Amino acid sequence: MKKTSSVVDLLLLLLAINVLATPAFSDLVLSKVERRIDVTSQIARVTKTLKVVNSGSESVSEFTLTFPKFLGNNLAYLTVSHSEGKGKAKRFLANLSVKEAHAKGTPDSISFYSVSLPKPLSKGDTLTLEVVAAFTNVLQPFPEKITQRDIHLVMLQESAQYLSPYVVESQSLSIKLPNARIESYTKLENSKVQGSEIKYGPYKNLAQYSYAPIVVHFESKAAFAVAEKLVREIEVSHWGNVQVTEHYNLVHRGAQLKGEFSRLEYQDRPNPQGVSAFRHLLARLPPRAHSIYYRDDIGNISTSQMQSDSKKTELLIEPRFPLFGGWKTFFTIGYGLPLSDFLFASEGKRFLDISFGSPMIDLVTEKLIVQVVLPEGSKDISVTTPFDVKQSHEIKYSHLDIAGRPVVVLEKNNVVPDHNQNIQVYYKFSNINLLSEPLMLITGFFVLFITCIIYTRADFSISKSSAAYLAKLQWDEVLATLQEVQNIIQKCLAAHDKLEASLRDLSRTGDIQTCKAARKSTDSFLKDLSKELRPLLASLQSFPSASQISPKVEELVAKEKELQEKLMAKHTTVVEGYEKKSSGRDIENRIASQQQKIVALRQEVDDLVEFIDEI
Amino acid sequence: MAATPIASPIPVAMYPTLSVVTLAIGLVITAFFFIYEATSSRKNRSLGKELAAAAVASVFLGFGSLFLLLASGVYV
Numbered sequence: 001m002k003k004t005s006s007v008v009d010l011l012l013l014l015l016a017i018n019v020l021a022t023p024a025f026s027d028l029v030l031s032k033v034e035r036r037i038d039v040t041s042q043i044a045r046v047t048k049t050l051k052v053v054n055s056g057s058e059s060v061s062e063f064t065l066t067f068p069k070f071l072g073n074n075l076a077y078l079t080v081s082h083s084e085g086k087g088k089a090k091r092f093l094a095n096l097s098v099k100e101a102h103a104k105g106t107p108d109s110i111s112f113y114s115v116s117l118p119k120p121l122s123k124g125d126t127l128t129l130e131v132v133a134a135f136t137n138v139l140q141p142f143p144e145k146i147t148q149r150d151i152h153l154v155m156l157q158e159s160a161q162y163l164s165p166y167v168v169e170s171q172s173l174s175i176k177l178p179n180a181r182i183e184s185y186t187k188l189e190n191s192k193v194q195g196s197e198i199k200y201g202p203y204k205n206l207a208q209y210s211y212a213p214i215v216v217h218f219e220s221k222a223a224f225a226v227a228e229k230l231v232r233e234i235e236v237s238h239w240g241n242v243q244v245t246e247h248y249n250l251v252h253r254g255a256q257l258k259g260e261f262s263r264l265e266y267q268d269r270p271n272p273q274g275v276s277a278f279r280h281l282l283a284r285l286p287p288r289a290h291s292i293y294y295r296d297d298i299g300n301i302s303t304s305q306m307q308s309d310s311k312k313t314e315l316l317i318e319p320r321f322p323l324f325g326g327w328k329t330f331f332t333i334g335y336g337l338p339l340s341d342f343l344f345a346s347e348g349k350r351f352l353d354i355s356f357g358s359p360m361i362d363l364v365t366e367k368l369i370v371q372v373v374l375p376e377g378s379k380d381i382s383v384t385t386p387f388d389v390k391q392s393h394e395i396k397y398s399h400l401d402i403a404g405r406p407v408v409v410l411e412k413n414n415v416v417p418d419h420n421q422n423i424q425v426y427y428k429f430s431n432i433n434l435l436s437e438p439l440m441l442i443t444g445f446f447v448l449f450i451t452c453i454i455y456t457r458a459d460f461s462i463s464k465s466s467a468a469y470l471a472k473l474q475w476d477e478v479l480a481t482l483q484e485v486q487n488i489i490q491k492c493l494a495a496h497d498k499l500e501a502s503l504r505d506l507s508r509t510g511d512i513q514t515c516k517a518a519r520k521s522t523d524s525f526l527k528d529l530s531k532e533l534r535p536l537l538a539s540l541q542s543f544p545s546a547s548q549i550s551p552k553v554e555e556l557v558a559k560e561k562e563l564q565e566k567l568m569a570k571h572t573t574v575v576e577g578y579e580k581k582s583s584g585r586d587i588e589n590r591i592a593s594q595q596q597k598i599v600a601l602r603q604e605v606d607d608l609v610e611f612i613d614e615i
Numbered sequence: 616m617a618a619t620p621i622a623s624p625i626p627v628a629m630y631p632t633l634s635v636v637t638l639a640i641g642l643v644i645t646a647f648f649f650i651y652e653a654t655s656s657r658k659n660r661s662l663g664k665e666l667a668a669a670a671v672a673s674v675f676l677g678f679g680s681l682f683l684l685l686a687s688g689v690y691v
Contacts, residue, residue, distance in 0.1 A: 453666070
């Protein structure tokens, strides 16, 4: 304790000197100040209720808030609001704007913040201000190095009297500790311990810049988890997903581990040791989070549990080893969120409405980088944040990108869970841009097909005059001619079928004229086809390599012709029979022999076609 | 004007089904294309037919592979 008290002494001295040099502030008086300091976690959360009275004659529109410098330097979060009413009827009104203000001639050991009041406070008026401030790094581990067996003790320095540039009429302070195990605390008049709470005051009629240093030394079991650097990447896809990826560089900022770590003692069942270490971290993710993963450079870390309901998703992750003071770990968690929960349209613009900070509970982030990756083609990007952040823009190249995706990079140091407020990223985006990705894929496939088409058409032979090459060329032509012959034969056979169909129609309807017309058209069609066939046959005969095939083809053509003739003859007979009004049986008898030949011929033709097909 | 939530143009739950269907159609047409390329002789191959098959197949394969990416969690 010697060391701390000397620090405090020095501070007191400095303050005493500085107080003399302080210029007079306005005539405001704090009629009642209630301070509550919560140190149950690693963050010191201070809430103050200040009742301000204007005792001067001029109206005042600015209020000055002060903290000792050693606290002010570690201030992570500060909001001031004003309230009306008392007790349960208390209503919090608008947040007031606060800015750091260091006027000339004010002491260096005090941090000043200037609060603009909602309306100027005229003579005799009162106003109640609610101040919430969060400090990091103010709980100093003491001793600074402990062994695995030791408990974790920390120390808090504050002032029992409210440090203010105004006169304070009545002031009280209560400090809420994590448990009742208190090593020591500065005993002043009117100080008492109630369980895990220490109370100072009330103190009456304090002068300006009153300062009564106190030190509280107590046990803390809270996880002193600090992310030295946290990169949150939020990627928006208009195909229905918001992907969040968080890279943590975590360190335990409590008392450092002295000596060696024994896993055996750590896991000893009846008396487990290592209470200063933490093994779990709890992340409270938004509801409907899916595809959650937890990994590091080695790969997946399997020690995580997830619970979800309609309001939240809780992810309990366990690093690969328990973290003792000074130990570090690195890991990545990622999760997908449904698009419609976070993306909205308003006045022709779209905006992403998403939480700024880490979802980890009671985590302090020293350097937080939030990268919001918007879809390719987003324009007019603007960001609104409830607090100041450093902003910059980047381009990221990802899947199926040409111009790259615009990235909004937000940076903030010393982030506490109080900063987990929603930020809005506004941008313009046209749904037409969505089609660029499928179009790119389609083009890719089409290029592949075109390559195939070109390949099959290209001639890759080196020697254009070799015998084998020429033979191949000729054979190609033979095949082409054969295919054409085949096509024509198929057409002929189709025409035959048509003719037969016309005969069947005739027997059903007795309409001779239609049948004759069909015959006529088929006749001319078949004639055309045979005309087309002639040059093909001639060219086929001219190829030496086709000497084996051409007789077969000729046979096929001849048979087809015969079939054609027989069919015509049958057709004529039937039509004549109908014209002479012969009976159905009579006609059938007359064509019976023709029909047999036709069937036989058709069979032969089909066989030949099949043979040629196989070449 | 009140903010309205924006959803994806096609429900996310549909992606697996869509990807299977469109990829199946695309692959069938691709098969037809390659069979045609391999069986028709160089002289009487029709460029129009080839291009038509290629275009239709690439549209189906393009959308199919997009839906496959989305269904497997690669949100492009």
